Structures are given as C-alpha cells and as structure tokens.
Amino acid sequence: MSATISRLRLPLVFDRERLQADAAVFSAAEWTAHFNRSVYAGDWSGIALRAVPGANVALFPDPSAKLAFADTAAMQKMNYIPAVLDAIPCTKNSVRLLKLAAGSSIRRHRDYYLGPEDGEVRLHVPVRTHPDVEFVLDDERVPMAEGELWFLNFNHYHSVDNRSGVDRIHLVIDCVVNDWLRQLLEGRGSWRQACLGSPRAARIARPTTVGRKRSLVSIRTPRSPAVCRCAA
Numbered sequence: 077m078s079a080t081i082s083r084l085r086l087p088l089v090f091d092r093e094r095l096q097a098d099a100a101v102f103s104a105a106e107w108t109a110h111f112n113r114s115v116y117a118g119d120w121s122g123i124a125l126r127a128v129p130g131a132n133v134a135l136f137p138d139p140s141a142k143l144a145f146a147d148t149a150a151m152q153k154m155n156y157i158p159a160v161l162d163a164i165p166c167t168k169n170s171v172r173l174l175k176l177a178a179g180s181s182i183r184r185h186r187d188y189y190l191g192p193e194d195g196e197v198r199l200h201v202p203v204r205t206h207p208d209v210e211f212v213l214d215d216e217r218v219p220m221a222e223g224e225l226w227f228l229n230f231n232h233y234h235s236v237d238n239r240s241g242v243d244r245i246h247l248v249i250d251c252v253v254n255d256w257l258r259q260l261l262e263g264r265g266s267w268r269q270a271c272l273g274s275p276r277a278a279r280i281a282r283p284t285t286v287g288r289k290r291s292l293v294s295i296r297t298p299r300s301p302a303v304c305r306c307a308a
C-alpha cells in the first residue's frame with residue numbers, strides 16, 4: 077500500500093444534528109483533559125467511547141495494550157454514534173469525542189503508527205466545527221465539514237487552530253485497515269462500491285427507504301447524488 081497518502085474524504089456522510097445531540101449529553105465535568113498537554117494551548121479534552129478496559133491514561137489509545145478495546149459506559153449514552161460506527165465496516169479500536177475549545181490550538185506535531193502501512197488509521201467525523209477552525213496537514217489546510225468522514229494520516233505533521241467562538245468537536249475513530257478501507261485509500265474502490273461494502277449502507281441504500289424512516293446515516297455517491305437514508 078502507498079505510504080504517501082495523507083488525506084481522503086470517505087464516501088459516508090452522517091447527520092450532523094444527531095451527532096451534535098449525542099455530544100451534548102455530556103456535562104462539562106465529564107470531558108477529560110487530553111493527556112498530551114505539551115502539544116496544546118487552551119483547552120483540549122475528550123470522552124472515551126471505546127477504550128482498553130482499565131487503561132491508566134484516559135483518552136490514550138495505547139498501541140501496546142494487551143486487552144481488546146471495548147465500549148465504555150459513555151458509549152451507552154449515545155443514541156446515534158453506534159449506528160455511525162456500524163456504517164463504517166472496519167474493526168474499531170479507540171473511539172473518542174475530542175473537543176478543542178474556542179480559542180484553543182494544537183501545535184504542529186506528528187503521531188505514530190497511524191498510517192495505512194501500519195495497519196491502523198485514524199478517521200475523523202467533524203461533529204461541530206466552524207470556518208474559522210484551521211486544520212493543517214503537511215502544511216496544507218484541510219477543510220472538513222460537519223458530518224463528513226475523513227481519513228487523515230496523523231503520522232504526518234498536523235496542527236489545529238480554533239480561532240472561532242465555538243468549541244470544535246470531532247468524533248475520532250481508530251480503525252483496523254481492511255480490504256474496504258485499503259481499496260479506498262489506494263484509489264481503487266468507487267464510492268458506490270464503498271457504500272455497498274458497508275453492511276448498514278447496503279441495507280439502507282434502497283430508494284424506497286428515502287424519507288420513510290428516521291435518518292441515521294446519509295450516503296452520497298458521485299453516480300447517485302441522492303441521499304440514501306438509513307433506517308433507525
């Protein structure tokens with residue numbers, strides 16, 4: 077697999093209002109300060125939704141963990157995010173909500189073992205963001221909109237500057253690379269194939285379900301720009 081790919085928007089689009097409703101259930105006190113205090117200025121905090129049971133460092137997705145990742149008690153409070161995760165057909169390790177408060181920033185740094193060649197990658201779904209949030213990867217700005225699904229290679233240098241007046245929240249999902257993801261990252265899979273590779277998307281991509289049931293997941297493909305809605 078190419079080691080050079082650094083960013084890619086993946087073909088699933090989620091309901092931003094339902095994502096925001098999930099993030100809103102946590103009180104201010106439930107957000108834990110990010111462990112990597114040397115890289116940020118201001119307030120960067122998170123909620124672990126999947127973690128290694130009994131992990132010593134909150135929010136730390138320990139690559140050497142001996143136990144398997146499992147849903148946390150916080151995940152039980154989520155109405156929509158479990159469906160979002162089901163729609164992404166990969167094994168998930170760490171899953172977190174990460175909040176970069178208004179006026180805060182994450183300095184340019186790189187992480188490790190999060191490239192396609194490492195077998196695990198980090199996906200982001202912006203839950204709440206703002207045009208004045210600047211995410212930079214490899215010295216290039218990457219504009220990400222609420223509800224989109226992005227692969228970003230965090231082995232590469234990146235930084236975030238939240239110059240807006242809103243707290244920026246992302247759903248951050250660490251996924252084991254499988255054929256579905258590998259094809260997309262290598263530019264071999266079409267968006268349509270990618271949608272059909274998602275069990276939930278395949279089940280809900282029938283036109284007859286559009287508008288009939290509660291929207292959980294929306295999927296857009298270049299060939300079929302209509303939004304396919306996922307039954308609850």
Ligand SMILES: O=C(O)CCC(=O)C(=O)O
Nearest residue numbers: 174182187211230236246
């Ligand atoms: O929240 C972000 O966009 C950056 C996340 C990050 O820097 C990290 O996970 O190391």
